[in-house]
Amino acid sequence: MLFHYGKANYTHLTLKGSVCKNELMTEYKASGKFLITGEYLVLHGARALALPLRKKYQTLKVETENNGKIKWYATDENDQLWMSAEFTLPLLDISTSSDLKMAKELQAILRFIQKQHPHLFDSGLNFKTAMNFSTHWGLGSSSTLISVLSQWSGVNSYLLQKTFFGGSGYDIACATSVTPLIYQLQEEKKLITPVKWEPLFKHQLYFLYLGQKQDSREAMANFKRQTPHPTKEDIYQINELTEKCLVANELVPFQKLMREHELILSKLLGIKPVKDRIFSDFEGEIKSLGGWGGDFIMVAAKEDPTRYFRDRGHHLIFKWDDLIL
Numbered sequence: 001m002l003f004h005y006g007k008a009n010y011t012h013l014t015l016k017g018s019v020c021k022n023e024l025m026t027e028y029k030a031s032g033k034f035l036i037t038g039e040y041l042v043l044h045g046a047r048a049l050a051l052p053l054r055k056k057y058q059t060l061k062v063e064t065e066n067n068g069k070i071k072w073y074a075t076d077e078n079d080q081l082w083m084s085a086e087f088t089l090p091l092l093d094i095s096t097s098s099d100l101k102m103a104k105e106l107q108a109i110l111r112f113i114q115k116q117h118p119h120l121f122d123s124g125l126n127f128k129t130a131m132n133f134s135t136h137w138g139l140g141s142s143s144t145l146i147s148v149l150s151q152w153s154g155v156n157s158y159l160l161q162k163t164f165f166g167g168s169g170y171d172i173a174c175a176t177s178v179t180p181l182i183y184q185l186q187e188e189k190k191l192i193t194p195v196k197w198e199p200l201f202k203h204q205l206y207f208l209y210l211g212q213k214q215d216s217r218e219a220m221a222n223f224k225r226q227t228p229h230p231t232k233e234d235i236y237q238i239n240e241l242t243e244k245c246l247v248a249n250e251l252v253p254f255q256k257l258m259r260e261h262e263l264i265l266s267k268l269l270g271i272k273p274v275k276d277r278i279f280s281d282f283e284g285e286i287k288s289l290g291g292w293g294g295d296f297i298m299v300a301a302k303e304d305p306t307r308y309f310r311d312r313g314h315h316l317i318f319k320w321d322d323l324i325l
Contacts, residue, residue, distance in 0.1 A: 030147035032056040032139035033174035034207070034289050034296065034323075036197075037242045037261060038183075040268070042168045044230050046238040047184045049197065049245055052174040054325045056133040058141065060148035067124040069095070072106060074129045082135070089121060109146075109164055113153045120153060137209055138295035140171050147175035158190065182242065201251040202320040206299040207289075208309055209316035210274075230268060237264055255285035255300045262287055282308060 031052040038048025065071075070087040085097040085106060092111050097103035114121050129148070135141045142165055150157035157172045170183040173192050180197040183190070199205070241261050248254040262273040265288070274297055275286040284301030299305055299317075306317050 026062050026152065028060045028062075028148040028151040030058055030140075030144035030151070030175035031177070032058075032133060032144060032323075033171045034139075034298070035170060036289065036298070037245055038238050039288065039290055039292075040265065041230055041235060041238050042170060042183060042185065044235060045185050046235045047182050047242045048168075048170060048238075049180065049195075049242050050170045050174050050183050051180050051197070051324065052177045053139060053323045054178070055323050056139050058129060058131045058144035058148060060145075060152060061126075061128040061130075062152055063126040063128075065124040065126055069124045070110065070121070071124075071126045072103075072129075073127070075131070077132050077134055079130070089124065092121075105164075109149065109160065112160070112163060113149065113155050116155045117153055138290060140175065143171035144175055147172060151176075182246075195246060197246055199254065200249050201254065201300075204251050204301060205320050206301065206305060207318045207323060208297050208299055208314055210295065210297060210314065211316075234264065234268065251300060251302065258285045258287040258298070258300060265292070279312075 031054050033053060034051045035042070036049040036051050038046045042048040068089050070089065070092060072083070072085045072087075073081060074083040076082045081098075083099050083102055085099075085103040086095045087093060087107060087110065088095050092107055092114065094100070094103050094107055129145065131141060131144070133139050133141075143161070146160045146165070147157050149155070150160055157175070158169050161167065161169055161172050168183065168185055169190055173181060173183055173190070177192075177194065179194040182193040182195055185191075238261070241257055241264075245254065245257050248257060259273075262275070266273050269292060271292055273286070274288050274292070275282060279286055282301075282305070284299060284305060286300075287298045289296045289298055299309075309315075309317055
């Protein structure tokens with residue numbers, strides 16, 4: 001899936017980003033993300049700890065060309081072209097595409113931007129995006145795209161997100177943040193507070209890809225169907241855990257917080273924690289990140305768990321420094 005956002009107010013923004021003029025050639029960058037605490041419940045006002053992955057990102061280069069066309073080229077982590085499309089001005093009609101479904105999604109976003117700022121499309125443009133992570137990993141291929149298009153166009157990134165994807169918006173906040181952050185929704189406001197979170201035991205934290213990318217919109221819809229109204233106690237417990245995670249300075253207490261978080265969400269979702277389902281003999285703790293069921297999990301272990309997971313067919317495991325500056 002390439003990419004899904006209405007108007008919202010937000011405060012406490014101390015994020016790094018840029019809105020540049022449409023010059024001959026400009027370049028923009030947006031980071032991927034992990035949601036460490038508060039998955040699902042962030043939609044209901046819980047305080048969530050979010051972590052930008054500054055070593056995993058998407059870039060956008062925009063070049064002006066007076067040919068009356070919008071050309072789009074997207075390359076993957078191997079610098080291979082994985083999607084291309086061409087649109088004719090002024091209506092942005094699709095003339096060619098390698099993937100019609102994606103081209104239509106992209107067309108809708110570009111037309112939305114064009115409606116806000118018609119002058120950006122006075123001449124032809126070449127767009128070139130590049131990701132240094134797989135589109136299957138769920139690290140933010142959609143949110144980083146929204147962010148770089150926002151940086152280029154000046155259209156509010158949260159407006160773009162709400163119009164086309166929905167969700168809490170934490171991933172948009174991470175895209176241009178230079179630090180971890182606490183993200184919270186309060187009515188129509190987004191409270192974004194930069195925090196320092198680089199635990200002393202960071203080299204005992206690992207991030208494992210399970211191999212089945214989750215559709216975030218589907219995961220949110222399922223959660224709303226099963227748990228339309230989480231209790232105040234649920235929110236309070238997650239808020240408390242988020243605060244405790246921020247100040248934990250030893251591995252074992254942090255592992256206990258991970259387990260407690262998993263049990264709260266397990267009860268709400270009606271799903272067993274991933275450790276209980278798949279890795280019950282693992283000597284360490286495991287926590288789902290984002291949609292439960294297939295994206296990344298966070299592993300906290302005294303010893304390097306790489307061999308344990310590889311013996312079970314899981315080879316994509318990252319250390320803290322592989323992803324985070």
